[in-house]
Structure formats: C-alpha cells, structure tokens
Amino acid sequence: MPVTDAAALLSITGLRRAFYGLEVLRGVDITVRAGAITGLIGPNGAGKTTLFNVVSGLVPPDGGSIRFAGRELAGAAPEIVSAAGLVRTFQVARGFPRLSVFQHLMLYGRDQPGESLLPALLGSAASRRREAELAERAWDTARLLNLQRVIDNPASALSGGQKKLLEIGRALMAEPRLVLLDEPTAGVNPVLKGEIAAHLRALPGRGIAVLLIEHDMRFIGALCDPVIVMAEGRVLAEGTFESVRADARVREAYMGVRA
Numbered sequence: 624m625p626v627t628d629a630a631a632l633l634s635i636t637g638l639r640r641a642f643y644g645l646e647v648l649r650g651v652d653i654t655v656r657a658g659a660i661t662g663l664i665g666p667n668g669a670g671k672t673t674l675f676n677v678v679s680g681l682v683p684p685d686g687g688s689i690r691f692a693g694r695e696l697a698g699a700a701p702e703i704v705s706a707a708g709l710v711r712t713f714q715v716a717r718g719f720p721r722l723s724v725f726q727h728l729m730l731y732g733r734d735q736p737g738e739s740l741l742p743a744l745l746g747s748a749a750s751r752r753r754e755a756e757l758a759e760r761a762w763d764t765a766r767l768l769n770l771q772r773v774i775d776n777p778a779s780a781l782s783g784g785q786k787k788l789l790e791i792g793r794a795l796m797a798e799p800r801l802v803l804l805d806e807p808t809a810g811v812n813p814v815l816k817g818e819i820a821a822h823l824r825a826l827p828g829r830g831i832a833v834l835l836i837e838h839d840m841r842f843i844g845a846l847c848d849p850v851i852v853m854a855e856g857r858v859l860a861e862g863t864f865e866s867v868r869a870d871a872r873v874r875e876a877y878m879g880v881r882a
C-alpha cells in the first residue's frame with residue numbers, strides 16, 4: 624500500500640506506456656507537493672516528455688494511476704485534465720504568430736470548458752463582464768511575466784525568451800493548480816534564464832505548484848526542490864539537487880549520454 628502524503632497534489636503510481644512494444648514508461652511513481660517547484664531530470668529518452676504527454680491526457684496510459692487533487696485522471700481527455708487545474712506547456716511554444724501577446728492570453732483564457740461561443744456572439748452583459756475579467760487577468764499575467772511592454776506586439780516579434788514566457792503565460796491563464804513546464808529555458812540566454820527562474824519562483828506563493836523538465840543543471844539547482852531523476856522509464860532517485868547529484872546511480876545513468 625503506498626503511503627499517502629497529505630500535501631500531495633499529484634500522485635502518479637505504476638504509470639506505464641509502450642510504443643510499438645517498446646516500454647517507455649515502466650511503472651513510474653511520482654509525488655508532487657502543493658507549494659513546491661519540483662524538477663524532473665534524466666538523460667535523453669528517459670521518458671520525461673512522454674510522462675508529461677500521458678499526465679496531460681495527450682497519450683493514454685497502458686496502466687497505472689494519476690491522482691490529482693483527489694481525482695483520478697488516468698486516461699482523461701486533455702480538456703478534462705486542464706479543467707481540473709493541471710496545465711502544461713510544450714518544448715516548442717505553440718500559438719499563432721500574428722496574434723498579439725494580449726490576444727494569445729485572451730484566447731487561452733477563453734479556451735476553458737464551460738466557455739461557450741454563443742453568449743460571446745450574442746454580446747450579453749454576462750459575456751461582456753467575462754471578457755472584462757479575462758482582459759484584467761491577461762494584463763495581470765503579462766505584468767507577472769514582464770511582458771506588459773510588448774503586450775500589443777505580435778508573437779512572431781518576440782525574442783526567444785519572451786516566447787517562452789508567453790508559453791508560460793498561456794498556461795497561467797487557465798488558472799492552474801499545477802503547471803507542467805517542458806524545458807522552459809531551452810534556447811534562452813543566461814540573463815533571461817535568470818528572469819524566467821525569478822518568475823517561476825513567484826508561482827507557489829500564488830497557489831501554483833510547478834513540475835518542470837530541464838536539462839540546464841544550474842537552473843534546476845537554483846530553483847527546484849525536490850529533484851526527481853528518471854532513467855529508462857522509471858524514477859531512479861529523488862531528493863535535493865545536491866543529494867541526487869551525489870548519487871552514483873544518477874552519475875552512471877548520465878554517463879556518456881550528455882556532458
């Protein structure tokens with residue numbers, strides 16, 4: 624019987640998924656606490672992105688449990704998962720290059736279950752109120768991520784780092800309790816990495832827990848506690864950054880795979 628952790632927001636147990644007979648997730652057990660920024664690391668091909676794909680409902684699991692905020696979400700469709708407050712970002716930011724930052728934020732805020740197009744088209748007082756609330760939230764999100772100065776610029780005109788921030792903003796507009804961030808600093812310069820870290824550090828204080836995949840160990844070390852290490856479709860180690868870094872099994876898993 625697994626020990627239940629009172630502060631567990633997300634409890635994944637025995638999660639399995641294979642592609643064409645190749646087992647990519649081989650019984651993953653992970654607990655994510657509310658109020659924490661949890662790091663997920665591991666060599667290429669360990670199964671980290673697949674784990675995000677399964678947890679966010681894009682890929683159904685072959686077996687196992689995903690309990691989030693007291694609900695079983697294994698196999699649930701992506702919109703059910705995000706409506707439950709579990710929202711993800713992608714390695715390569717998605718979106719519409721010609722839409723402005725503001726339009727992006729509004730779009731993803733509006734893209735919520737229960738949001739019907741009809742009242743918006745009819746222009747009822749309730750839908751106007753909802754639009755005004757959304758606009759306020761979009762501005763709040765832009766300010767939180769220091770995107771307010773570029774709020775009217777098209778997404779295509781943003782720097783690589785700003786695109787990453789917009790991807791995070793998109794997730795925040797869904798009012799999540801947990802965000803899954805897939806390589807939030809990939810391709811970003813060191814100064815902006817520091818800025819992204821500072822923005823992420825503010826999220827637990829707003830009631831948003833974070834689980835992030837990242838290859839930049841300095842970023843992980845500065846931001847994440849605990850750190851979970853995956854290798855070959857399983858969790859290999861978990862603890863503080865210092866403890867997993869000192870773990871011989873972790874060193875071995877990385878050896879020769881990535882400097």
Ligand SMILES: Nc1ncnc2c1ncn2[C@@H]1O[C@H](COP(=O)(O)OP(=O)(O)OP(=O)(O)O)[C@@H](O)[C@H]1O
Pocket residue numbers: 642647665666667668669670671672673674
């Ligand atoms: N839809 C799919 N069809 C077939 N194989 C897949 C699919 N998705 C993932 N895989 C395979 O699963 C394995 C794990 O990939 P995954 O992207 O989850 O690893 P990762 O730990 O995120 O690696 P990286 O750090 O390089 O992003 C890889 O061998 C990959 O080719």
